Amino acid sequence: DAKTTQPNSMESNEEEPVHLPCNHSTISGTDYIHWYRQLPSQGPEYVIHGLTSNVNNRMASLAIAEDRKSSTLILHRATLRDAAVYYCILRDLNDYKLSFGAGTTVTVRA
Amino acid sequence: NAGVMQNPRHLVRRRGQEARLRCSPMKGHSHVYWYRQLPEEGLKFMVYLQKENIIDESGMPKERFSAEFPKEGPSILRIQQVVRGDSAAYFCASSPTSATYNEQFFGPGTRLTVL
Numbered sequence: 001d002a003k004t005t006q007p008n009s010m011e012s013n014e015e016e017p018v019h020l021p022c023n024h025s026t027i028s029g030t031d032y033i034h035w036y037r038q039l040p041s042q043g044p045e046y047v048i049h050g051l052t053s054n055v056n057n058r059m060a061s062l063a064i065a066e067d068r069k070s071s072t073l074i075l076h077r078a079t080l081r082d083a084a085v086y087y088c089i090l091r092d093l094n095d096y097k098l099s100f101g102a103g104t105t106v107t108v109r110a
Numbered sequence: 111n112a113g114v115m116q117n118p119r120h121l122v123r124r125r126g127q128e129a130r131l132r133c134s135p136m137k138g139h140s141h142v143y144w145y146r147q148l149p150e151e152g153l154k155f156m157v158y159l160q161k162e163n164i165i166d167e168s169g170m171p172k173e174r175f176s177a178e179f180p181k182e183g184p185s186i187l188r189i190q191q192v193v194r195g196d197s198a199a200y201f202c203a204s205s206p207t208s209a210t211y212n213e214q215f216f217g218p219g220t221r222l223t224v225l
Contacts, residue, residue: 034213043114043201043216044153096208097143097166100153 003027004088009105012078020073020104022088027068030093035062035073037084038103044087047073075106083108112137114204114217122223123192131187131220135204142185143214144170144177147199158208159185165208192224 159179179185203214
């Protein structure tokens with residue numbers, strides 16, 4: 001049921017920024033954009049979410065296109081600990097469950 | 111401020127046995143969600159519970175699977191007469207409300223292996 005499209009994988013060097021794109025061309029006005037990540041052998045972990053405006057927190061930044069049909073998760077300085085599968089998820093106002101797609105597998109090179 | 115706790119972390123069962131997976135949500139959270147991650151597949155929603163109520167079990171197989179979240183104690187996901195296809199990682203998440211803007215906090219998962 002995932003309504004987002006992400007690249008299968010991305011590689012980055014340690015301490016360099018990582019830009020993870022997500023396309024969601026069928027997004028509705030009440031869909032929030034959520035990002036979660038899953039480190040190896042762990043449960044998913046919330047990263048960030050937004051509706052229309054760009055968002056920043058201690059983990060990452062979320063840049064949302066003006067038409068909201070795409071967004072980009074930005075990890076400002078990748079560390080080895082950021083190696084994970086990153087999931088971009090749309091959640092409607094009334095949608096309590098998370099619909100995970102395949103996500104993007106991020107590899108960080110030392 | 112403990113996070114979501116799940117036990118056991120690893121569970122091995124033989125075909126036909128029962129598996130009981132436990133989930134203690136974060137303190138103050140009354141909403142619990144169970145997800146399953148089959149090998150080489152993505153996470154799939156199974157069931158959503160509030161205290162003493164099942165709100166949505168649309169993702170749970172109709173047979174052999176059941177879930178509960180009693181007034182006191184952890185949430186339990188029960189799988190009767192396990193088969194090899196039940197081998198997966200089962201994750202529990204909790205949130206203070208079901209609102210979209212609330213993040214879900216996940217536990218470390220229970221990895222079930224059916225021999």
